[in-house]
Amino acid sequence: MIVDVKNMFSDAQALTADAVSTNVIDLAATNTLKDIGAGQPLYLVFKVTTVLDSAGEAATLTLTLESDDNTSLSSATTHWTSEAIAEATLVAGYTRVIALPVEKTYQRYLGVRYNAGTEDFTSGNVTAFLTTQPEAERLYVDNITIS
Numbered sequence: 001m002i003v004d005v006k007n008m009f010s011d012a013q014a015l016t017a018d019a020v021s022t023n024v025i026d027l028a029a030t031n032t033l034k035d036i037g038a039g040q041p042l043y044l045v046f047k048v049t050t051v052l053d054s055a056g057e058a059a060t061l062t063l064t065l066e067s068d069d070n071t072s073l074s075s076a077t078t079h080w081t082s083e084a085i086a087e088a089t090l091v092a093g094y095t096r097v098i099a100l101p102v103e104k105t106y107q108r109y110l111g112v113r114y115n116a117g118t119e120d121f122t123s124g125n126v127t128a129f130l131t132t133q134p135e136a137e138r139l140y141v142d143n144i145t146i147s
Helices: none
Strands: 008-014 043-055 060-068 079-080 095-099 109-117 123-131
Touching: 008 043, 008 109, 043 060
Parallel strands: none
Antiparallel strands: 008 123, 043 095, 043 123, 060 079, 060 109
């Protein structure tokens, strides 16, 4: 799968505390409200690239997909929210695929917010992007040879 860099929210983004994705997608300068996907299903793919770890092993992560009229997503509309994902689940290779809500209108800027619960993480990296073909994405653990 080839992922368009313009559809990347995070590319191995270091995550320790609450954060907004490194990249926010600009849906169009002339956009007030936009229906993205043009009738084609879109998916948000989230994956842990380096294990998310905390001091007390009790941290959780909640993801939200948000849009706003500004790049900081300071007054964002939330379009989707995950459950609190337990730290024990957030190992390298953990992948979550979310079908974007159908018939939603998004504001100009689209991004992902990462919310650490219970306690902050001490280390870890995440990647998130939009795609039309989530089933084609494969993540292999480091140090394994595929023949």
